[in-house]
Amino acid sequence: MVSATFMKIVSPCWKPSTEGENSNSDGEDNGRVDGLLWYKDSGHHVSGEFSMAVVQANNQLEDCSQLESGPLSSLESGPQGTFVGIYDGHGGPEAARFVNDHLFDNIKTIHGAEFTSESCGISADVITRAFLETEEEFLSLVRNQWLNKPQIASAGSCCLVGIICSGLLYIANAGDSRVVLGRMENDVKEVKAVQLSSEHNASMEFVREELRALHPDDPQIVVLKHKVWRVKGIIQVTI
Structure with missing residues (x-):
């Protein structure tokens, strides 16, 4: 029962799409389950090979991961490449799943809108704008669902991307x-x-100093709790 339940949780968060192959059906045909560990052996993408593993730490898996290989632009003439996203959710899976469903599409859309033959590759500006656009879209979702689903406001996610x-x-x-x-x-x-x-973590002194400088009127902006520095005594991550 653990493996069957685990696969149902993992499958919507695992979206590999390699060139010439859509690897996400139900997940069982493309990955292996061993208790709370799910892993996928090497597969091919535009830039080489990949493998991926997920270990469930909570009753509900709050994290998502994806690998996309192929066009990095909404235009057919855009560059080919490989995108890897790791989204460490907290306070619920909603934010990580939202990023999983929207960030890569935003990168393709933004890149396609400014694509020129002189700047055919991806850029740091495109990635930054896609991060900001995805964040704004999620905040809009939270505002729209606030009355019916207020708990979504406490969900968040780290976002780690390699392209x-x-x-x-x-x-x-x-x-x-x-x-x-x-x-x-x-x-x-x-x-x-x-x-x-x-x-970006409150355990780092320079991060704590930065937070105190940004919030000079809040003496509790960072609190040492059980020998761990946390923002407002609640969470370690700071951005």
């Missing part, structure tokens, strides 16, 4: 998830872990 396009790797992060690159060091024949993103 490979035209030989470049773009990393975007909002929250305290982390991207780590494994790079082979030929001289020692070992894989070296290289951190590619920085967390």
Whole structure:
């Protein structure tokens, strides 16, 4: 029963779409379940191969992940690439699922609107605008559903994105998830872990200082609770 229930929770949050293949039917044909662990062995995408795993930590899985491989623009003449999104939900799955359903589409739409032959690749500006557009769309949803579903206002999600396009790797992060690159060091024949993103987390002193500077009239903006720094004593993530 655990595996069957787990698969029902995971499948709507797992949206791989590799070139020439739509891998998301019910999930069972493309992944394997072992208790609270779901994983998918290597598959092909535009920039190479991938594998992915999900471990359920709560009664309800609040996280989502997706891999899209193919056009990165709404235009047929747009660039080809690979998009990976990891969305660490909290306070419920609604925000992570919303990002999973809208962020990549927003990137394609925004890129398509400003596409030119001189700037055919993806850009940091496109990714930033897609983040902001997705956030505004979710806030609009919260406002519209406030009276009937007020609990949605407490849901949120970290958002970690990697895009490979035209030989470049773009990393975007909002929250305290982390991207780590494994790079082979030929001289020692070992894989070296290289951190590619920085967390936004109240455990970091410079983040606490920034929050205090932004909220000088709130002495409780960061609170040490059970030896862990938290925003308002509730959550560690700060953006």
